[in-house]
Amino acid sequence: MEDAVGEEVHVSTQLPCGCTGPGGWIPGGALGDYAGNIGDFSPGAIGSIDDFYQAGRGTGVLITSHVTFDSSLRPTGWTDRITVASIVDGTSNTILAGEAHKPTGQMKQPPWDSPIYSGLEIASIARLGGPGFPIVRNRHDASASSVFQWGSSHPSVCNFVMADGSTHTFAQFLDTIALGRLSHRNDGEIVDYGMVY
């Protein structure tokens, strides 16, 4: 666990697509170097209810979910639960969490580095891996499009924990097809670990 952002801060919206918007507020709170595996990019992100960050659409292990409410509209639980049985590819073949890319100079700077408990910004809590989403090779890369990628300040490597609890140090140049297979919980593909170090 890192430091914390003390107060709610307002961030301008520089979206990954290059568009700019009015921004929004991000709460203060504890930060973290790691993020959950929300999956690969197969659901896409075109502004539809099927996008990877929408409830239940992530192909990873720590995904967003629909909420259930009681008659008083108090939240009672989640519907899109990922169980061990859901991880068809095997818990040792599927990423649970890993080091989140946070560019140099962006520590404590939302949305790159914002409270790890808050799902207001998906980039606070999750990362994608696969074609189009490599492990970031340049830790200075602060382009808006890299906000969902894995990355590390450790030279040449990036650390992950798999769904079985084992820890692995993958090569920064892990090919994106292999990274996608490790990110997707049930694509029917496993990875030769000789390819990832």
Next chain:
Amino acid sequence: MANPKKLSTVPLPETCCLGIIVLMLLFLNGCGDGIAKRYPASGVVRFPGGTPVRTGTIEISNGTRWTASGEIDREGKFSLTTVRSSDGAIPGDYRVVVRQVILTHRLPAAQHDHGELVHARYRDYASTTLKFTMPAAAKNDLEFVVDKAN
């Protein structure tokens, strides 16, 4: 008691000298990072009518870990990076994917100005139809034509 020698007075064996020369030659031949030589590559991504794709990232893979990628600007232009900024790509046969991330939770879709989106088939290497051969040329201008999303 042994008489310690100063390191500077120990002569290097001939095989060691030869090894250093070989390493220096390898260093000079490549890009200085031990990875195969890359050649500059930049270009544009367009729709069939000629309109540029105005957002996204292009990534190319030759089946090894040495993928290269580049961000697409508002004019459809990109420059490929394998290791260092705009260092290009290693010569070989590549497949190409284009990924676009459109988020609408902070900015409604109608207020975006990124233009039209590319077809979903270009998201993945298994479905993409874009391929090209990267030559070992000093300058490489690439052009990719992609279908629009349905």
